[in-house]
Amino acid sequence: MKLLHTSDWHLGRSFHGTGLLDAQAQVLDVLLDTVREHRVDAVLLAGDVYDRALPPADAVRLLDRALRQIRAAGAEVVLTSGNHDSAVRLGFGGGLMEAAGVHVRADAADLARPVLLRQRHDDGARGEGEPGQTVAVYGVPFLEPRHQGQAWEVEPNHTAVMTEAVRRIREDLEARRAESASPVAGVVMAHLFAAGGHGSESERDIGEGEHVEHPGGTPEALVGTLGQVPVSVFAGLDYVALGHLHGRQRLADHVRYSGSPLPYSFSEANHRKGAWLVTVEGGAVRAVEAVDWEAGRRLAVIAGPLDALLGSAEFAHAEDRWVQATVTDDERPERALERLKTRFPHVLVFRHEPAGGRRTRERTYADALRQAPSDLALTTGFVDHVRERAASPAEAALLQDALEASRLAEVRA
Incomplete structure (x- = not known):
């Protein structure tokens, strides 16, 4: 059985004032090609489906098209709400969609109710694992620590809340394994900042600057204001499909971020965008492969004296990309942005940062x-x-x- 781990579509997002809906439509077409080429059984979308709680109509139509096409290609869909989504709006009609193979998990009350993906007997090409294996996919929506901590009577921080969520999931998973005559793999989807993950400039702060205790007793200080969840919280699970951080990364063999399918900040200029293709055989994860996607205009971050930016072949690669340009001349050159656009017509961010530092003002x-x-x-x-x-x-x-x-x-x- 094959699962495609993706997240952070942020449908409806703009990039420095430039709409990205066309690029998002392109990358979802590439995703659909991946589903068909690898005969994917289920697409896991781990939160931040939309970019805001009230998405524009065009973004809603794009999601509708993508879900219909993925189902027509033969894959089921499991999606959860992220911190950018409205859980209530995203979850509307979830019961009806479930009957059509689109499973929405936007309510914490449903996180221990898995989507059960069973090995297909009528199509040997879709997975070559043990007959009858089941993959139990637990979708954890974004959990707001203050609210969920109070509801579950645990400390109101990300680690305590996620620890309780995983405890409930493990309890259900162990019961299913005990009752099943065939292997059952446990997959969890969650939207959070995991300790050891590398963020970028395009993610919204979801933490409170907490200081929490690691479940094993070791104190862990949190970086900045992002409440981070230790990877050890997910011990014993077969695969954890994370969303929130926009760079694809591996925190452990079984704990990974897919990253966003498109770059949403210039800090992601060097990211390889795509997803993880997860193969489950005999009730266990046997392989996790990176799938790379190319869609939309690429990014470039360039810096140097204006004359060098305009004349050097070193910067030729940036001519057809979205550009963040930093001019390092001691004085801001005359008509600097206008001149840059003669070579780089897609400059979105312009900065003047003198190489020797800004002038020290002798007086106010x-x-x-x-x-x-x-x-x-x-x-x-x-x-x-x-x-x-x-x-x-x-x-x-x-x-x-x-x-x-x-x-x-x-x-x-």
Whole structure:
């Protein structure tokens, strides 16, 4: 039996003001090709289906199309809600969709009620494991620690809440294994920040800066404000399909992030986007393979003096990509962004960061304002203060003309 682990579709997201729906449609077409090529039995979508709780209509239509196509290709779908989703809205109609092979887990009350994927006897090409094996997929929606901790009477932090969730799952899984004459593999889907994972700039903070106790008693300090769950919480499970972090990564053989199918920040420029293809045979995970996807415009992060960015072959790869450009000249070059766009028409982020560091100001602008010897010195000083480059002679002349025109207008009034 083959499972495709994906997450963080963020349908409806924009990238620095640029809509990504077309690129998202492209990558979902590539996902569908993967389902067909590898004869995938189930697609696991571990949260952040949409980018916000109230997704735009086009994003809803895209999800509807994707789910119909995946089902038509022969794969079931299990999806959970992430911290960007509205669990109630995503879960609407879940009972009806389940009958059609789309299983939504958006309610914590259902996390110990698995989706049971059974080995197909009528199609030997779909999995070559032991006859009758079952994969029990437990979908854990994003759990808000304050609310869920109170409901379950555990500490209101991510580790305590997830530990309790997994305890309930293990209890159900062990009972099913005891009652079944055939192998049962336990797969958990969850949306969280796991300790040891590497984040990027595009993930929303889901933590409270907690300090928690590792289940084995070892204290673990959390980094920044992201509540992190120790990987040891998932011990004994066959596979854990995580969502939330946008880089595909392995935390343990059985605990992995698929990452987002598209880059959603320039910190992901070097990510290999795709999914994990998980093969289950005889009630155990036998292989986990990376599947790479290419869709949408790629990203490039470039930096250097403006003349080098415009003339060097080193940066030719960025000419057709979305670009974050950092100009390192000591002074901000004139018309820097406009000139960059002649070579890199898809610049989305422009920065000026002098290689030698920014100038140390000898006095504040308020001091300069009080000490300006003339109106022209005041205006040219403002230009210098804001853009960190002195006004050129032509600019100074233009400002002088404007000041003269203003004085003349006052006299006429």
